Amino acid sequence: MTDPNRRQIISLRDVQKHYGSYHALRGITMDIAEGEFFSLLGPSGCGKTTLLRTIAGFEDVSSGHVLLDGRDMEGVPANKRPTNMVFQSYAIFPHLSVAQNVGFGLRKRSDLDKSAKSALIAEALGMVGLDGYGDRSAQALSGGQRQRVALARALILKPKVLLLDEPLSALDKKLREQMQTELRRLQRHVGITFILVTHDQEEALIMSDRIAVMFEGQIAQLASPQELYRRPVTQQVANFIGVMNFLPVEISMGQGGSIDLDIAGLGRTTIDSAQCPGAIRPGLGQAGLRPETMTLLVDGEDADGHLAEGQVEELAYYGDMTYYDVLLDGATVPVTISMKNLTGRQVLDRGARARVAWDPRALVVFAE
């Protein structure tokens, strides 16, 4: 998973946080490497922002340890930690100019004279693509520009870790997508560890080296985007990252580590035990398949391997894609299948009979 040669910049050891009777963080243990783009992903209220604020020093831990660059942060206030934060609201000081905002953190740097500070400010503004904006009032900026000022203001101090609290949630879709790539590029350029808090799974997948998926104050899975998407360890994670179809399955143990399955609507097949992330045992379970791993065959098309039949119950045409809800014969709930609308490919009608090609290697099986 992580390169063992890389230095761990953040180490969390059984971090717990209580707010009165509310248990916000339930024993978080993880390491984040130097130079990593790391995301904390989860629904609202899962504790991801609390965890970020704990690292920043805005919240105390109830128990456990936060180590930054090997140093225990207990009793170290936020203004003495080698972290800087980009706030969800950006928190741009409205009474100061852009340059004053960006240079705010340099105020205490008595080793720098005025011209050295201006040079740093100009450099930071250039890094986020705001050359020449220094004299503008912070209030005259657009949402995207505020975001950039907040980034420059935090990065000018060359923190060991940059913390980003849902930094893109206030932007519209187009600008958000643009900033996603830009943030990623900026991170590679400065080489600083970024920790991003987001509830947007797509954003986390696009930007991160590794993602920690959090539910109810605990880490459900910590993995690379590909691993997370292909091999979610629980149904909850599978549901949160993208779309996954679940079909009831009867599990029995085969020979030599293989597992025999009888899946409702898809029939019998054998898979490798590595495709079962949790503890596997004979009995009932759920078989998960991503919508894009199945193919809806049109007239005249044929496929090797596994075929199933069903009926198109509903479809949604997106232009580049069509999403079908297909009720497989022998199943009780429809599965979603996404098909690219390639040139000449026919879009099936509602009610049409459908043949579905699928691949057992794409299965993820959870025991019940």
Next chain:
Amino acid sequence: MKGRGLLIYAVLYLIFLYAPIILLPLFAFNSSTIIAFPLEGFTFDWFVQLREVEALHDAVRNSLFIAVLTAVFSTILGICAARASTRYVFPAKAGIMGMIMLPLVLPEIIVAVSLLVVVVQILDFPLSAWTVIAAHTLICTPFCIAVLNSSFQNLDASLEEAAIDLGETRFSTFRLVTLPLVMPGVIASLLISFTISLDEFIIAFFLTGSEPTLPVYIWSLLRFPRMQPIIMALGTILVVLSIVLLIVAEYARRRGVAKAGKADTGGFL
């Protein structure tokens, strides 16, 4: 017609409200010593005479001293209370804030009498400008809190966190970020408490020592009919002064709302 009826009502209401105040300058510039119609002639005499009454000058000085200190004290207390009520959660917060705001609706005569009892009978303090300042601070603080609350509510809490995150201490954050952003509210609070203290009569009447405040002095003048046009002139000056101060206060508040980039939710005035 329904609209016309409401219009007449509104006009009558405004006349009822402002006619007495308009009479002040009318008689202040009238040359007759008797406050009655018809008016006689135009004169500046009463304003000129104002300059010659020594006791009046003492009263003005006394009032200004009390009003300035009251404004400063009640605004400082107001800043502390408004910040606490908008930033922190603490036990019995609603109850405590309610009790602090209560003097807004408490009859002043009750406050005045009970303070007199406390100061003279229990504490055995001599009555002076300082007892008036203490009492005025008590009644002005709720107004200051009301004004400052909206300033602090409009202040995004993450602005203060951002400053701390960038290396500032709590104190320097307050100086560099919090105070500049709530400054228009602070100015409004200073002006409003100054105005309230300046024209407050009941408490000043009870608690003032040998040196009366301006309203108490004016009240004592009413026994001398000869002095009445002078009071009218003085009243005119005070009305103009009050209006100017309140306009400045409201301007400061609106500028503050605009500065914080928030929609105006209606202010104190």
